[in-house]
Amino acid sequence: MPNGYNGKILQVDLSNMKMKVEEPDEVFYRTYLGGGGIASYYLLKGLKPGIDPFSPDNVLVFASSVISGVPIAGMTRYTVAAKSPLTGGFGEAEAGGFWGPELKSAGFDALVITGKAAKPSYLWIHEGKVELRSAEKAWGLESGPAQEKIREEVKEKRARVAIIGPAGEKLVRFACVVNELKHANGRTGMGAVMGSKNLKAIAVRGNNKPEVKDVEKFLDLAKSLTEQINTHGPNKVLRKMGTANLVMALNTQGILPTRNFHAGVFEGAEKISGEKMTETILRAEEGCYACAVRCKRAVEVAEGPYATTPLYGGPEYETLGSLGSLLCIDDLAAIAKGNELCNRYTLDTISAGVAIGFAMECYENGILTKEDTEGVEFRFGNADAMIKGLEWIAFRKNRLGDLLAEGVKIAAEKIGKGSGKYALHIKGQELPMHDPRGKTGQGLSFALSPTGADHVEAPHDTPFAAPGPMLGRIAPLGLLEAVPTRDLGPKKVRNYTYLQFVWSLYNSLGVCNFVAGPVWALPLNKLVDVVSAITGWETSLWELLKAGERTVTMARVFNLREGFGRKDDTLPDRLFEPLESGPLQGKGIDRQEFQEALTLYYEAMGWDPKDGVPTAGKLAELNLSWLDEYLKDKR
Numbered sequence: 001m002p003n004g005y006n007g008k009i010l011q012v013d014l015s016n017m018k019m020k021v022e023e024p025d026e027v028f029y030r031t032y033l034g035g036g037g038i039a040s041y042y043l044l045k046g047l048k049p050g051i052d053p054f055s056p057d058n059v060l061v062f063a064s065s066v067i068s069g070v071p072i073a074g075m076t077r078y079t080v081a082a083k084s085p086l087t088g089g090f091g092e093a094e095a096g097g098f099w100g101p102e103l104k105s106a107g108f109d110a111l112v113i114t115g116k117a118a119k120p121s122y123l124w125i126h127e128g129k130v131e132l133r134s135a136e137k138a139w140g141l142e143s144g145p146a147q148e149k150i151r152e153e154v155k156e157k158r159a160r161v162a163i164i165g166p167a168g169e170k171l172v173r174f175a176c177v178v179n180e181l182k183h184a185n186g187r188t189g190m191g192a193v194m195g196s197k198n199l200k201a202i203a204v205r206g207n208n209k210p211e212v213k214d215v216e217k218f219l220d221l222a223k224s225l226t227e228q229i230n231t232h233g234p235n236k237v238l239r240k241m242g243t244a245n246l247v248m249a250l251n252t253q254g255i256l257p258t259r260n261f262h263a264g265v266f267e268g269a270e271k272i273s274g275e276k277m278t279e280t281i282l283r284a285e286e287g288c289y290a291c292a293v294r295c296k297r298a299v300e301v302a303e304g305p306y307a308t309t310p311l312y313g314g315p316e317y318e319t320l321g322s323l324g325s326l327l328c329i330d331d332l333a334a335i336a337k338g339n340e341l342c343n344r345y346t347l348d349t350i351s352a353g354v355a356i357g358f359a360m361e362c363y364e365n366g367i368l369t370k371e372d373t374e375g376v377e378f379r380f381g382n383a384d385a386m387i388k389g390l391e392w393i394a395f396r397k398n399r400l401g402d403l404l405a406e407g408v409k410i411a412a413e414k415i416g417k418g419s420g421k422y423a424l425h426i427k428g429q430e431l432p433m434h435d436p437r438g439k440t441g442q443g444l445s446f447a448l449s450p451t452g453a454d455h456v457e458a459p460h461d462t463p464f465a466a467p468g469p470m471l472g473r474i475a476p477l478g479l480l481e482a483v484p485t486r487d488l489g490p491k492k493v494r495n496y497t498y499l500q501f502v503w504s505l506y507n508s509l510g511v512c513n514f515v516a517g518p519v520w521a522l523p524l525n526k527l528v529d530v531v532s533a534i535t536g537w538e539t540s541l542w543e544l545l546k547a548g549e550r551t552v553t554m555a556r557v558f559n560l561r562e563g564f565g566r567k568d569d570t571l572p573d574r575l576f577e578p579l580e581s582g583p584l585q586g587k588g589i590d591r592q593e594f595q596e597a598l599t600l601y602y603e604a605m606g607w608d609p610k611d612g613v614p615t616a617g618k619l620a621e622l623n624l625s626w627l628d629e630y631l632k633d634k635r
């Protein structure tokens with residue numbers, strides 16, 4: 001029996017109800033670790049390039065990791081991956097909560113799902129057993145009532161359920177998956193892939209926690225991490241205000257996305273801030289499995305048009321941006337309601353907000369009219385329009401809802417009339433709530449992310465822009481000098497290249513970005529000790545970061561196979577244009593500097609500078625020569 005993991009990956013073919021348990025060896029687990037690593041492996045091996053993401057041929061992976069599921073803060077996340085219906089490329093989204101650890105306790109490290117069930121179904125995985133059950137009573141229901149129904153049916157109140165609501169069933173291209181109704185695998189439309197497979201949910205329950213190799217060392221590490229969290233400044237802020245603390249911080253820096261990225265300062269920021277939420281509608285601080293940070297919020301609006309229940313959690317920073325400042329909405333109750341609706345319907349709050357922002361800008365420029373909006377004034381600042389828009393999208397209710405449910409890229413192509421300039425996406429995925437004009441490393445991150453615009457590909461630039469303790473946190477990587485936020489030269493490229501390996505490693509290990517270094521309580525080198533204590537492997541930061549690089553490279557090859565290349569590693573025009581107000585007024589990203597940085601990055605990665613194709617030598621170095629066959633016509 002391995003330590004830290006079960007050594008079992010469950011394969012389910014929904015078309016013919018066949019199931020098989022694979023038992024890969026230690027070399028496999030040590031090479032791919034879990035999460036994004038294991039998911040990339042199965043997508044590359046099992047999925048033919050060019051397939052329709054909604055076809056039964058798509059491969060849907062749920063992957064925990066070699067260390068997840070034992071009681072230590074922040075090691076709880078799991079990945080859902082498939083070919084993305086939003087981008088047509090590599091799709092991946094991680095979530096915290098409780099589902100990942102429970103999957104491990106139920107006996108499996110990952111699930112690889114193919115085919116399509118004949119009727120709406122759900123998987124019930126418990127104590128090593130697996131059943132495919134009819135979901136006819138839950139189909140059509142929002143996430144909350146559907147979860148209740150499934151828990152009743154399996155007679156297990158404590159079953160953890162990863163589930164989709166109406167948006168997933170209606171194949172909204174940015175539908176997400178939620179567990180506990182509030183922890184979302186948000187991005188790239190993984191909920192729609194579940195919907196296309198007639199898979200309403202996966203309920204898991206088990207009592208067999210993974211074995212830990214060195215129990216004493218592990219308990220020491222877990223205890224000292226909790227102590228560090230309790231005294232670490234940034235983690236204390238996170239516990240007090242959740243990620244919502246970023247609203248005021250980014251507004252002050254002039255990079256709070258406002259009016260569909262025209263501006264970086266929102267005059268209503270205080271009204272939707274973490275401070276305001278804590279004072280007014282906050283009902284509980286919550287957390288993920290075994291985590292001492294407890295950065296999650298549950299909010300309640302007792303009455304009024306935007307009455308909101310705490311059952312569906314509360315808005316994170318991204319949601320306060322996407323349903324708030326981006327749309328010039330300063331009504332916190334409306335944003336809380338929007339967040340609740342997204343979790344009920346299982347919509348990604350980021351893409352949903354950007355889709356509504358796109359429609360508002362089209363409306364203000366006469367491209368959409370009242371005929372398209374059921375008479376609603378679809379203008380920036382109109383909270384009712386935002387709420388209506390979410391419903392239209394989730395149920396594909398009218399022509400506009402049906403268009404926006406396709407994501408802004410396809411919607412703009414269908415609408416035409418020059419609307420493309422209002423569609424803020426990269427590779428088809430809508431921009432997160434961070435403005436790269438004030439942190440250019442995020443520009444590289446957005447452009448190069450295999451999933452399209454994504455803010456969790458690498459740490460953001462700000463903590464490493466000036467000398468100070470934060471810089472010391474990345475010193476183990478040899479990153480010793482401060483690099484200004486708007487610098488886009490070789491030092492920024494180097495920072496980004498190394499730091500993305502760290503974030504990629506976290507995605508594979510299921511480590512939360514708000515617990516482990518560079519910024520948070522657990523320093524980089526301590527993570528090595530944690531992995532070692534749990535698995536018994538004599539590992540190193542070198543080995544683990546190579547695993548991070550391996551996953552970045554596999555996702556790149558997946559996208560190259562699908563026809564992506566350098567032309568797709570770009571930013572929307574708006575980010576090259578100057579910000580209209582605030583401390584960064586007049587600043588945009590320099591196109592030439594951006595292209596030069598891209599070339600440097602490809603070269604630093606061992607990829608050809610023409611299209612970012614990894615060389616045979618680089619693949620060999622990463623033990624990925626099995627990918628050479630996919631790149632024959634690219635070199």
Ligand code: SF4
Binds near residue numbers: 073291292295513514
């Ligand atoms: S820091 Fe927050 S998001 Fe991360 S594991 Fe802890 S509670 Fe969950």
